[in-house]
Amino acid sequence: MSGVPAPVVFVVDDVVAKPGQGLAFLDAYLTRYAPGARARGMTLVHRLVSPAYWLPDRSNRLLFVWTVPGAAGAWGMKHAGRQDAALAAWWHEEAPRWIETRARSILAEAADLAKLADV
Numbered sequence: 001m002s003g004v005p006a007p008v009v010f011v012v013d014d015v016v017a018k019p020g021q022g023l024a025f026l027d028a029y030l031t032r033y034a035p036g037a038r039a040r041g042m043t044l045v046h047r048l049v050s051p052a053y054w055l056p057d058r059s060n061r062l063l064f065v066w067t068v069p070g071a072a073g074a075w076g077m078k079h080a081g082r083q084d085a086a087l088a089a090w091w092h093e094e095a096p097r098w099i100e101t102r103a104r105s106i107l108a109e110a111a112d113l114a115k116l117a118d119v
Contacts, residue, residue, distance in 0.1 A: 006070025007112035011042060011077070012105045013064040017098055022049065022060030025098035029064065033090055040080040041073050042066040059100060071116045074106055 017025045026047065034044060046065035054060060068077050081087050095102070108116055 006073065007108060007115050009068050009070060009074045009116070010105075010107045011066040011068060011074070012107065013062075013066075014103045014105065015062045015064070015099050016101045017060045017062060018100050019058050020056050021098040022062060023054050025095070026062060028094070028098060029062075032094060033087075036084065036087055036090075037066060037077075040077045040084075042068055042077055 015025065015029075026049070030047075037044070044064065044066050046063065048063040048065070050061040050063075068074050091102075
């Protein structure tokens with residue numbers, strides 16, 4: 001399958017910021033987390049905020065949608081992340097000052113699932 005681009009895999013970070021901390025978390029995420037994610041082969045395609053207004057005294061939900069190329073990109077990103085002490089420090093020591101909850105989903109288009117399973 002040389003020359004055929006791998007199906008896109010989406011990596012979604014879903015974060016609920018502490019009240020009034022949405023913008024501060026966005027800035028920290030883009031400054032502290034995003035460069036390492038790019039180095040792990042991830043491409044940031046969306047930075048979504050709900051509601052569409054920075055809440056000064058309530059929580060904003062932030063969705064960061066990244067892409068990686070195919071199953072190999074997803075496994076490579078995960079493996080590199082497990083080896084990175086700075087990444088663990090970010091999520092366990094730095095980020096908690098701004099966030100209430102976080103979840104990560106790894107998704108693909110339904111039509112691409114058979115191609116992604118053929119590894």
